[in-house]
Amino acid sequence: MIRVPARYFKSSASRRSILKGLGAAAIGISLAPTKYSAWAAEEPKLNFYNWDTYIGEETLPSFTEATGIDVNMSLFATNDELFAKLRAGNPGYDVICPGSEFVERMIQANLLEPLDHSKIPNIKNISPQFMTDAPFDPGRKYSLPYTWLVIGIGYRKSKVDGVPDSWKWMFDSDKYKGKITVVADASELFRICFKYLGGSINDASTELLQKAEAMLTKQKPYIKAFHEDNGQDLLLSGEVDLAMEYNGDIAQIMTEDDDVDFVVPKEGSMLQQDTLAIPKGAPHPENALKFINFIFEPEVGAEITKTILFPSPNAAAVALMPEDYRNNPVIFPPADIMAKCEYPNYLGPEFSRLLEEAMTRLRAS
């Protein structure tokens, strides 16, 4: 049975709704969520949409063993890809893993199902600060923290003078020319430049944006590549000596290469969370709640953390981790630096467009 989501037809036949109907017909034929509402219980299946290398090796099989629910995991590479997939109607995912900025966007766009906290008793394992300090989802009505991450500089110790603990070396200096890679994401790149220029990540001022663009245009000849979340590979293969990357990504390659280290620059940086959420129109919402609750079991969280090495907000899981994880300054940067880091708010469509245009100009210059 195929059911096109009711929201395509709810308004009267304006041009827009007809077009959206067409869009649903074109895009949704095989993808429209099927809902077996006539069935007493949900079929034992779950569709999980996750990042690559972002789950423990044993996590999914042990969930299937514990509950009898088969998990089908598909992968996405960027939050934009996730959003683009869901904005035309949920193609059948039950649990997704959006970044914090996108949680805010998806709440605004009415794409997320509220979470019934009473069905996720393991919420008690989450460190309280992550439940309260979440400006993108007040009260955590729609999302729960899966990992948290901070962007910093991964560097090759033998090729760099001391610790490159300032964004200056990435954005405003020719000292490491041809040996630098920065992120290709316009929002992350420009808003961290705001931080270096003394502003806030959440400054939506065009003046600051112009300053950042001018600075990066000047810096561009010294930049080797704008990378798509694979800065750690460029660093590992010796292509660059400094890479703007997430702490967890650098922690992963530090297990392979002793000569690599990571620092969060003294100006502060951007914090993110990857979260677990249930998209509207999920075919198996009950299974989704069971799955989310399972992820927050202490042993399960520890197993995931051992594999992916990203900082976990699951306090009970962290307690089970060995000491060299708990005291790893890459995974848990010093508190005084972390105090200068901020979560990004969604700054609205107009500013997003300006950021994107600045990026296109920067790349074309």
Add this chain to the structure above:
Amino acid sequence: MASQKQERRLTFLATALPPIGWVVVFFLAPLAIVWAYSFGQNVSLTEVDISGTFANYARALQPLYLGIFLKSIFIAALTTLLCLIIGFPVALAIVFAEERWRPWLLLLVMLPFWTNLLIRTYALIAVLRTNGFANFTLEWLWDQGSWLMTLVGLEPLGEFTPMQLLYNNFAVVFGLVYVHLPFMVLPLYAALDRIDKSLMEASLDLGAGHLRTLFSIVVPLALPGIISGIIITFVPALGAYLTPDLLGGPDSQMIANVIERQFKRANDWPFGAALSFLLMYATFAVIALRAYLARGKSADGHGI
């Protein structure tokens, strides 16, 4: 008579309807939706209002985006030219190869198609990067050269500095030529294979040299194949996005990369749709030019 005609029409419908239906449902309808989007504007994060505005096209025709279009056309044209220069001798060699070798040589040309483009591109990264196979080979040759220099009593060559082969425009053109070469070789081979070889022999017998025979006899006779090869190389190269994304440097963005960002990161589908359609119009223009040239040829009476 009438029933026979009717029967023929039914046969036609029975065979033509499925492909026509396929084209309408999976090609024309989605394309029409994207086309409609290009006249719309974002009203919320997920809704587009088709208001009939031309603002997206006006924005797409700004110098910033026109410059990126021009750069993409230049890179695609350079790729096509290099493919032609490399592909023509290859196709010629296959045509003149021994009969039993020909299928194998053609197979070698087509072999890369059997591997996914993404995997081939990552393989190229492994070859071209600073610590890659190309630089390893160069370093080995450099060391041998250095050793030879000391052998004859000269100063050694000094330290080897790896060549920067990746993350620049060179890498983009290299990758595009590598990917698109089969598109050029196959139509060239088909055209060259059809040429009556006795014409070339006649040309050589009558005193023309090999080069003159090539340019006065072979090239004009193979012209339709050359034009087909140019078009089916140029069109996909113009829309390339994976290659500049993975092999390119800070300034290697092509128009398809900008379009991709509109649909994903910028969440601006109307503008992305307008850019896509401008790219498509450019493609139509190239194909129309070919049709026009072909018509001119047959009107002259030199139709091929």
